[in-house]
Amino acid sequence: MGLKQNLHKLKEKYKGTKMAPAFNAIHTFLYLPNETTHSGGHVRAADDLKRTMNTVIMALVPCLIFGMFNAGYQYHLALGDIQAVSSGFFSSEFWNWDNLVIGLWKVLPLVIVSYGVGLAVEFIFAMIKGHEVEEGYLVTGMLVPLIVPIDIPLWMLTIAVIFGVVIGKEVFGGTGMNILNPALTIRAFLFFAYPTWMSGDKVWVHGAVERVGQPDAISGETILGSLAQSNPAGYDWLDMFYGFIPGSVGETSTLLILLGALFLIYSKIGSWRIMVSAVVGALIMGFIFNSVVDAGIITETSKFYGLMSTEFWQHLIIGGLAFGIVYMATDPVTASQTNKGKWIYGFLIGFISVLIRVFNPAYPEGVMLAILLMNVFAPTIDHYVIQGNIKKRMKRLKVKTA
Amino acid sequence: MSKDIKIKKGLTIRLKGEADKTLSNAPRSRTFAVNPSNFHLITPKMVVKEGAKILAGDTIFYSKSKEEIKFVSPVSGTLTTIARGAKRVITQITIEADSQDSFKDFGSVNPETIEANALKEHLLASGCWPFIKQRPYDVIANPDVSPKAIFVSAYATAPLAADYDYTLKGKEKFLQAALTALGKLTSGQVHVSVGSEAKSPFSDLQGINLHRVSGPHPAGNVGTQIAKIDPVNKGETVWTVSPQDLVIIGELLLTGKFNAERIVALAGSPVKTPKYYRTKIGAEVSTFLYDAGLDEENVRVINGNVLTGNKISPKGFLGYYSDAITVIPEGDDYELFGWNKPVFNKISPSRAMTFSWMFPKKKYDLDTNTNGEHRAFVVTGNYEEVFPLDIYPLQILKACMVQDLDAMEALGMYEVAPEDFALTEFICVSKQPHQEIIRNGLDLMYKEIG
Incomplete structure (x- = not known):
């Protein structure tokens, strides 16, 4: 009782001051506020934006934990300290303390910097503009550490987060108003501002960068990188599905992403329309490429051969496609807002992701660009879907007057 | 001719404290x-x-x-x-x-034979006209415009609403008179919607087009029924009358007296004995509120139902259109970790650690807490689940907020009333005031286009 009363008094004291949004943001994390309905209906459903965002974060946590283990596992494996996993998803080579320690040291700072910097920007804008701190960054802040390479310097991440939140979101008016997915804006900023860092083959395994040119150099390449150079992937498909492969921190385990997707769909937070249609889109594009290869139009000498001949369903388990589809394409603010539009939007994301992946060997991760591209086109898709409804209404009017 | 209307989209909010079907006479209000x-x-x-x-x-x-x-x-x-x-x-x-009402005599008329214009004059002079509302704009009907149809919804699906089959029992004579008369004022038909199973006082009436409605709330909203039967286009007008008001109109026509009697459902979880009371429009609510008794002090008294009614003080008066008084607990308290802990005692359309989907028949005791703060629109696709009209709810709300008259018109603003957005408001994750947004949008259109 004491804490509740004291916080209430503090809230009343700060009411109307510049500090109020900052105080309320923290207060509401502890207590659901005492707001009551003032206009319209007198009761409201249990869900608020915090709960919605929290559900997405819960779906992301398994990916984060797996990413920590994977960071250590890839490091030790590259150094030759340990054997590759041998007994399925719960192999002891993977789930051990040594791996976790490396992961904690590398991944937790990313999480802290992402949340610390991003929320600081949000708080500052909320105080300047005098609105409440909106929860949009809770998910973005969790997504960012999961989609960056493990060895990214923290200063780089800091700059990218500031850029992403300010230019990607706040200039449009904050949460709910942005056109581009903020997490992907951050990722894209990193990619275009520091291309030598982000697109190389050295950043995906911890320790690979600092050993470049040394006798104990290790490869940090992703499967996509190998395939783009028409090298064999070098991994069993089950390893790819489980996620024992190099890649951005949280994107590797398709199994856990699938579980996250099921959780999001089941809790009715994520749009199943977008997820299903994106998967269909990716499969169709992959299948078209497979057919082109089978028809003999593209031969082994072509530089596109490696990724084009990848079996169509394997596109879903390599790289960040699954992660992007489940956690980033479904961002309700930047996706299409109509149900029909969501089908089109999702399908094109899957389709274009694989297209970019195959034809852009310099940076074979197409999902980021595909989602950003479709973010831009989402309002156009909605416009045409809504026009359909408007036309129907016009037609009804004409039938009546005729 | 009878037609079945089946509504799939929607959400029936089951609350505790439904009015028991016993009727008491409320003490005469001073x-x-x-x-x-x-x-x-x-x-x-x-x-x-x-x-x-x-x-x-x-x-x-x-x-x-x-x-x-x-x-x-x-x-x-x-x-x-x-x-x-x-x-x-x-x-x-x-x-x-006065301790006994003395009535002004308006003279009885025969609803079968009266001329349309004379009838209109009669209703206007006797104060019955305000009971007729029109769409577009959801305001009192303009007597100069002839409606293309008249709609009456005798099926209440709103939470804790008065059951029309019960409150209208034995009033068939007045209903028939009112409907026969009103039918003369429209070039089209008089559509009456009743529940699909129950025995309604309307089922045997003549000269009406009876529809049987089933499905979750807002199946009983007259707006939903208009959309399914004969949607309003630009330039058209429809009238809506609520059933208890028909009784007043009918009684006026047959007896010449304006008898403002209402049978009111007093409902809600803090009410000790929720039941029906016979009282009059404008009566002090306290005359029957304390007769039924309240369990709690910190309550909100609502003129109407919890979705569309308006707040009054316990010393307030029964509204002109109300046929229910609902009492629910105030929710002006904090809840520790209310935003992330599993929720069993509140209704939620999602399954985000909320478990109302597991108990579809359970009755809830909701309070007035918003369960969150006001935010920008973020989540999409959830309004459509509870919104049966062929309109894009999120887009029309945004059009209203930016006062884009062209978009509002194109998206179907002529068809809606604030009450149609009560459910989207209820489930809104961003806690936006939908009904207020729509009301302001309609007012703007009325002023600019009228």
Whole structure:
């Protein structure tokens, strides 16, 4: 009782001051506020934006934990300290303390910097503009550490987060108003501002960068990188599905992403329309490429051969496609807002992701660009879907007057 | 001709404290009040002064913009105060009632034979016109415009609403008279919707087009039924009348008396014995509220149902259109970790650690807490799940917020009323005031396009 009363008094004291949004943001994390309905209906459903965002974060946590283990596992494996996993998803080579320690040291700072910097920007804008701190960054802040390479310097991440939140979101008016997915804006900023860092083959395994040119150099390449150079992937498909492969921190385990997707769909937070249609889109594009290869139009000498001949369903388990589809394409603010539009939007994301992946060997991760591209086109898709409804209404009017 | 309307999208909110089907006579209220805010967009012009003696049915004020629309006193007595608010707006007109009502006699008419114009004059003069509402704009009908159809919903799906089959029992004669008469004022049909199973007093009436409705709330909203039967296009008007108001109109036609009697459902979880009361429009709510008894002190008393009613004090008066008084606990308290802990005692359309989906038949005890703070629109696709009209709810709300008249018109603003957005407001994750947004949008259109 004491804490509740004291916080209430503090809230009343700060009411109307510049500090109020900052105080309320923290207060509401502890207590659901005492707001009551003032206009319209007198009761409201249990869900608020915090709960919605929290559900997405819960779906992301398994990916984060797996990413920590994977960071250590890839490091030790590259150094030759340990054997590759041998007994399925719960192999002891993977789930051990040594791996976790490396992961904690590398991944937790990313999480802290992402949340610390991003929320600081949000708080500052909320105080300047005098609105409440909106929860949009809770998910973005969790997504960012999961989609960056493990060895990214923290200063780089800091700059990218500031850029992403300010230019990607706040200039449009904050949460709910942005056109581009903020997490992907951050990722894209990193990619275009520091291309030598982000697109190389050295950043995906911890320790690979600092050993470049040394006798104990290790490869940090992703499967996509190998395939783009028409090298064999070098991994069993089950390893790819489980996620024992190099890649951005949280994107590797398709199994856990699938579980996250099921959780999001089941809790009715994520749009199943977008997820299903994106998967269909990716499969169709992959299948078209497979057919082109089978028809003999593209031969082994072509530089596109490696990724084009990848079996169509394997596109879903390599790289960040699954992660992007489940956690980033479904961002309700930047996706299409109509149900029909969501089908089109999702399908094109899957389709274009694989297209970019195959034809852009310099940076074979197409999902980021595909989602950003479709973010831009989402309002156009909605416009045409809504026009359909408007036309129907016009037609009804004409039938009546005729 | 009868047609079945099946509604799939929607959400029935089951609350505790449903009114028991027993009828009591509420003690005679000492004072009555008419609240001009019940009549949206009407500016009252008083015709009686404070201290004047009036009969039940005597005009007390008329609409400044449409002088033939008159508003009459529900009881006989002495007009004691005309309370005014900011800018001298009349907020409440209080009447001290006589112990027995004496009625002004408007003369009985035969609804079968009366001419349309004479009928219109009769309804306007007797103060029955305000019971007729129109769409577009959801305001009192404009008597100069002939509607293409008239809609009556006799099926209540709103939480804790009065059951029409019960409150209208035995009133068939008045209903028939009112519907026969109103049918003369439209070139089209009179559509009456009733529940698909129950035995309704409307089932045997003549000269109406009866529809049987089933499905979750808002199946009983007249707006939903209009959309399914004969949607409003630009330039068209439909009228809606609520069933208990039909009884008043019918009684006026047959007996010549304006009898403002209402059977009101008193419901809600803090009410000790929720049941039905016979009272009059404008009566003090406290006359029956404390007869039924309250379990709690910190409650909100609502004129109408929890989705569309308006807040009154326990000393307030029954609204002009209300047929229910709902009482729910106030929720002005903090809840530790309320935003992330599993929720079993509140309704939620999602399954985000909320478990109302597991108990579809359970009745809930909701309070007035918003369960979160106001935010920008973020989540998409959830309004459509509970919104059966062929309209994009999120887009029309945004059009209203930016006051884009063209978009509002194109997206179907002529078809909607604030109450149609009560459910989207209920489930809104961003806690936006949908009904207020739509009301402001309609007012803007009325002013600019009218």
